[in-house]
Amino acid sequence: MLSSTGHPFIFLLPVLAIAIFWVMAKFEPKPVGVTKKSFFERNGTPVAIYLIVAVAFWSLFMIVLPQLFMVEMSFRPKLPPIEMGGPKDLYTFENYHYFIYGSTTSSDAINWVHIKAFFLTIFASLLVALFNFALCYPLAFYMAQVARPARVRFLLLLLIAPYWVNEILRAFAFRIIFSSGGLINKILLGMGWVDQPIDFIGNDIALYAGLGYAYMLMMIFSLYNAIETLDHAQIEAARDLGAPWWHIHAFIVIPFAKPGIASGCTLVFMLSAGSLAAPLVLGGPRSLWFTPILYDRFFQAFNWPQGAAYAFILLLACVSFVLLVLRLGRLSLGEIAK
Amino acid sequence: MTAAVEIDHLTVQFGLFTAVKDVSLQIRQGEFFSFLGPSGCGKTTILRAISGFQDPTQGVIRIGGQDMSGIGPNQRPTALIFQNLALFPLMTVSENIGYGLRVRGVPKADRDRKVDELLNLIALSDQGHKKIEELSGGQKQRVAIARALAVEPKVLLLDEPLSALDLKLRQHMRNELRAIQRRVGVTFIYITHDQGEALTMSDRIAVMNRGKIEQVGNGRDVYEHPQTSFVASFVGENNGFTGTITKISGDQAEIETSVGRLVGLNKKSLPVGTKATLFIRPEAMQFGAQGENNLSGTAADAAYEGMTTHLTMKAHDGSSIVATLTGAPAREFPSQGSSVSFAFATRDALILPA
Ligand SMILES: Nc1ncnc2c1ncn2[C@@H]1O[C@H](COP(=O)(O)OP(=O)(O)OP(=O)(O)O)[C@@H](O)[C@H]1O
Ligand SMILES: [Mg+2]
Numbered sequence: 001m002l003s004s005t006g007h008p009f010i011f012l013l014p015v016l017a018i019a020i021f022w023v024m025a026k027f028e029p030k031p032v033g034v035t036k037k038s039f040f041e042r043n044g045t046p047v048a049i050y051l052i053v054a055v056a057f058w059s060l061f062m063i064v065l066p067q068l069f070m071v072e073m074s075f076r077p078k079l080p081p082i083e084m085g086g087p088k089d090l091y092t093f094e095n096y097h098y099f100i101y102g103s104t105t106s107s108d109a110i111n112w113v114h115i116k117a118f119f120l121t122i123f124a125s126l127l128v129a130l131f132n133f134a135l136c137y138p139l140a141f142y143m144a145q146v147a148r149p150a151r152v153r154f155l156l157l158l159l160i161a162p163y164w165v166n167e168i169l170r171a172f173a174f175r176i177i178f179s180s181g182g183l184i185n186k187i188l189l190g191m192g193w194v195d196q197p198i199d200f201i202g203n204d205i206a207l208y209a210g211l212g213y214a215y216m217l218m219m220i221f222s223l224y225n226a227i228e229t230l231d232h233a234q235i236e237a238a239r240d241l242g243a244p245w246w247h248i249h250a251f252i253v254i255p256f257a258k259p260g261i262a263s264g265c266t267l268v269f270m271l272s273a274g275s276l277a278a279p280l281v282l283g284g285p286r287s288l289w290f291t292p293i294l295y296d297r298f299f300q301a302f303n304w305p306q307g308a309a310y311a312f313i314l315l316l317a318c319v320s321f322v323l324l325v326l327r328l329g330r331l332s333l334g335e336i337a338k
Numbered sequence: 339m340t341a342a343v344e345i346d347h348l349t350v351q352f353g354l355f356t357a358v359k360d361v362s363l364q365i366r367q368g369e370f371f372s373f374l375g376p377s378g379c380g381k382t383t384i385l386r387a388i389s390g391f392q393d394p395t396q397g398v399i400r401i402g403g404q405d406m407s408g409i410g411p412n413q414r415p416t417a418l419i420f421q422n423l424a425l426f427p428l429m430t431v432s433e434n435i436g437y438g439l440r441v442r443g444v445p446k447a448d449r450d451r452k453v454d455e456l457l458n459l460i461a462l463s464d465q466g467h468k469k470i471e472e473l474s475g476g477q478k479q480r481v482a483i484a485r486a487l488a489v490e491p492k493v494l495l496l497d498e499p500l501s502a503l504d505l506k507l508r509q510h511m512r513n514e515l516r517a518i519q520r521r522v523g524v525t526f527i528y529i530t531h532d533q534g535e536a537l538t539m540s541d542r543i544a545v546m547n548r549g550k551i552e553q554v555g556n557g558r559d560v561y562e563h564p565q566t567s568f569v570a571s572f573v574g575e576n577n578g579f580t581g582t583i584t585k586i587s588g589d590q591a592e593i594e595t596s597v598g599r600l601v602g603l604n605k606k607s608l609p610v611g612t613k614a615t616l617f618i619r620p621e622a623m624q625f626g627a628q629g630e631n632n633l634s635g636t637a638a639d640a641a642y643e644g645m646t647t648h649l650t651m652k653a654h655d656g657s658s659i660v661a662t663l664t665g666a667p668a669r670e671f672p673s674q675g676s677s678v679s680f681a682f683a684t685r686d687a688l689i690l691p692a
Contacts, residue, residue, distance in 0.1 A: 231424060233420045233421075233422055234426060236411070236420070236424070237418070237420060237424040237425075237426075238426075239410070239411050240412065241412075241417065241485070241486075241489055242438055242441045242442055243412060243437075244441070252426065255428050
C-alpha cells in the first residue's frame with residue numbers, strides 16, 4: 001500500500017484529514033429553525049483551528065492509520081525480513097484461511113480449536129455483559145434514584161477503591177480466592193455444604209467472575225449516568241397511577257436508560273472479548289479464550305500477519321455486536337456515546 | 339355526607355424542621371379546594387401526604403372515610419399532577435393517558451375507548467399519536483390532567499400545574515381547569531402561591547403560612563374578611579399600618595401609628611394597648627376628598643393601567659401608601675413631589691392583631 005512511490009501521499013494524509021474535519025465543522029448539521037452560532041464563532045478561530053488540527057491528527061495517527069496497517073498486514077504472508085517487499089510479498093487470504101482450515105496441532109480439516117475458542121469467547125463475553133447488567137442495574141438504580149448524595153459518594157468510593165489495585169494483581173487475588181484451598185472453598189467445606197473443593201478455576205467460574213468484576217465499573221457508570229437523568233417525578237407519577245415496582249422498571253426506567261444500558265453492555269462485551277490478563281491468570285488448563293491465542297500468534301508463533309488477521313476478526317465481531325445492539329435497541333451511535 | 343378528604347391533626351417533620359404543623363381540614367365531595375401560601379410553607383408536603391408519598395409524622399388522612407395509613411400511593415384513590423407534570427417523554431399522548439389503565443390490566447379495546455373519550459374532553463382528539471415534546475405548554479398540561487383522570491380517581495391533586503405557563507395561557511387554563519372539574523365532578527385539591535388563581539377557581543381556599551393553616555373560607559371570605567394579618571396582606575393588595583390600640587368605641591378602635599391616629603373596625607375585640615395592624619385596601623382609599631381618616635404625604639408614582647390607576651403616596655414617615663382609582667380622578671393626579679392626601683372610611687378599615 002505504502003510503497004516508495006506512495007511517500008508523497010503520506011504527507012498529504014494529515015492535510016486531507018484536516019480538510020475533512022474542517023468541512024465537517026463548516027457544514028455541521030443544524031436542527032432546522034434553530035439559529036445557532038457556527039463552530040468557529042462558538043469557539044473562536046484559534047481554538048477552532050486547534051481543535052480541528054488536534055482531532056485530525058488524533059484520529060489519523062491513533063485510530064485510522066494503525067488499524068489500516070493491521071488490516072493491510074493481515075493480508076500478507078509470513079516472510080523472513082529479507083523477503084519482505086520482495087516478489088513473494090503478495091496479498092493473500094492465507095491468514096484468514098488458517099483461522100478456519102489450518103491447524104498445526106491436529107490433522108482435522110477444520111481448525112476447530114480456534115473457531116471454538118472464538119465463538120466461546122463471544123458467547124461468554126455476552127453472558128458476562130448480561131450478568132454484569134443484572135448485577136449492576138439494582139445498584140445503579142439505588143445510587144441514581146434512591147440514595148442520598150452522601151451515601152452515593154460513599155458507594156462510589158467503595159466501588160472505585162478496588163480499581164486502584166492493578167488489573168493483574170486483582171486477577172491473581174481472584175485466583176487465590178477461588179483456588180481449591182482458597183477462601184470460598186474453605187467456607188463451603190467449613191459449612192459442610194460440599195465435601196470436596198469445587199474446581200472454580202477448571203470450570204471457568206473464576207474466569208467469568210474475574211471478567212465480570214474487572215469491567216463492572218464501566219457498567220455501573222453507564223447505567224448510573226443514564227438513570228440519574230431520569231426525573232424522579234416520573235417514577236412517582238407511575239406509582240401514583242398504580243404501577244407496581246416491576247412495571248415501573250420495565251416500562252419507565254429501563255426504556256429511559258436504554259442508551260446507557262446499550263453502552264454499558266457493549267463496553268463490557270468488547271472489553272471482555274478483548275481481555276488478556278484475566279484469561280491468562282484465571283483461565284484453567286482447559287479453558288479457551290480467543291485473546292491468548294491471538295497473543296500467541298504474535299509472540300509465540302511470531303506470525304504477525306496471522307495475529308493481525310485474528311485481531312481483525314475479533315474487531316469485526318465486536319463491531320457487528322455493537323451494530324446489532326444498536327439495531328435491536330433502535331438507537332443511534334450518538335445516543336450511546338452520550 | 340362524609341368528607342372526600344379529611345386531614346386530621348396532620349404534622350410532618352423533616353428531621354428537626356416541622357414543615358406542616360397540626361393541620362386539620364375537611365374537603366367536601368366534588369369541591370374545588372385550594373391551598374394558597376408563599377413558597378416553602380408546606381403546600382406540596384400536604385399534597386404528598388394525601389397522595390401517599392409522604393408519611394405523616396403525626397395525624398391521619400382519611401379519603402372517603404377510610405384511614406389511609408400504610409396504604410401506598412399506587413393503592414390510593416388519588417391522582418397527582420406534578421409541579422413539572424412528569425409526563426412520560428418516551429410515550430405518545432395516548433400511551434401517556436392510557437398508562438394507568440394499562441397498569442390495571444384494562445383490555446386494549448376498553449383502554450382505547452377511554453383514551454379517546456379523554457382526548458375529546460381535553461380537546462386534543464386527533465393528536466393522540468403525537469410525542470409529548472411536540473405539544474405546547476398548555477397541551478401538555480391538559481394531557482397531564484387526562485392521564486390523571488383516566489384512572490377515575492376520587493380526588494385529583496394538582497401541584498401548581500400552571501406555574502410554568504405564561505400569563506395569557508395561565509388565565510386560559512384556569513377557565514379550562516375549572517370547566518373540566520365541573521364536567522367530571524371529581525374533587526380537586528389545588529395548590530398555588532398565586533392568589534389570583536386561588537380566588538378565581540376555588541370553591542374554598544385554605545391560606546397557609548409556615549406550615550399552619552391561617553384561614554379557610556371561600557374567596558370572598560378570605561379577601562373581605564381576613565382573620566389574620568398574614569391573610570390580609572397575602573391575599574390581594576393591602577395597605578397596613580402597625581401601631582398600638584389607644585381607644586375603643588363600640589365595634590371600632592383607634593390605633594396610634596407612625597402616620598397618625600387611624601380608626602377602623604375592631605372585629606377581633608382587641609383591648610386597648612394591643613399591638614395591631616390596621617388594613618385598608620387600595621381600592622377603598624379615596625384620593626383628594628377629606629374623610630373619616632386622612633393621610634397626607636407627597637405624590638410618588640401613578641401607574642396608569644387603563645381601567646384603573648395605582649397612585650402611590652410617600653407618607654411623612656417614609657412608608658408607601660397605595661390607592662387604586664377607577665375613572666376620572668386619575669387624570670388630575672398632581673406631579674411627582676407635590677403634596678397630596680388620601681382618605682378612607684372607618685367601616686372599610688380592619689384592625690387585626692399584628
Ligand atoms: N424531603 C425533605 N427534606 C427536608 N425538608 C423538606 C423536604 N421536603 C420539603 N422540605 C421543607 O419543607 C418545607 C415545605 O416544603 P414544601 O415543598 O411543602 O413547600 P411548598 O409550599 O410546596 O413550596 P413551593 O411553593 O416553593 O413549592 C420547605 O421549607 C422545605 O425546605
Ligand atoms: Mg411545592
